[in-house]
Amino acid sequence: MIQRRTEQRREVTAGLxxxxxxxxxxxxxxxxxxxxxxxxxxxxxxKLPEAETAENPEKENxxxxxxxxxxxKLNHKSVTFANLKEEIIKKRKMLDxxxxxxxxxxxxxxxxxxxxxxDISKKAGCTDLVVATAPKEKGKG
Numbered sequence: 001m002i003q004r005r006t007e008q009r010r011e012v013t014a015g016l017x018x019x020x021x022x023x024x025x026x027x028x029x030x031x032x033x034x035x036x037x038x039x040x041x042x043x044x045x046x047k048l049p050e051a052e053t054a055e056n057p058e059k060e061n062x063x064x065x066x067x068x069x070x071x072x073k074l075n076h077k078s079v080t081f082a083n084l085k086e087e088i089i090k091k092r093k094m095l096d097x098x099x100x101x102x103x104x105x106x107x108x109x110x111x112x113x114x115x116x117x118x119d120i121s122k123k124a125g126c127t128d129l130v131v132a133t134a135p136k137e138k139g140k141g
Contacts, residue, residue: 062091062101062126064117068108072117081116088124100128 064084065073072079074087092099101121105114118129 060095061099062088062095063132064101064103064121066103066105066109066113066117068106070110070113081120084117084120085124088121088126092124092126099126100130101126102130102132104132 063073063075065076072081072084074084075091077087079087088101103114103117103121105117114131121129
């Protein structure tokens with residue numbers, strides 16, 4: 001009896017195993033998400049008092065922002081009471097001395113800090129001062 005060998009042919013499929021590559025991509029994604037530096041907008045966190053007659057300014061103005069701890073910013077630039085007058089004079093010259101000053105003070109800011117900022121603004125030659133408020137929400141007493 002003659003035995004015939006039947007040759008079994010194996011088909012080799014050429015391909016790329018995607019699992020390790022996907023693992024590496026996810027690890028890189030997690031690495032960059034954890035190490036990314038999130039940009040924080042500089043500024044003071046203030047809550048304006050509410051008023052029924054709140055209006056938006058019509059032209060470019062100077063904004064003095066005062067937070068509840070008494071920190072000052074003039075148009076997003078940190079200032080102190082010592083250099084506030086010089087900064088106001090410098091900014092008003094750039095804006096042709098026609099601007100008004102809008103004071104955005106947190107509702108929990110000390111009254112004395114707001115009055116001092118107003119006094120310095122007047123000494124810098126600005127007679128138009130406005131205290132910013134937020135529109136009163138309907139339904140609040």
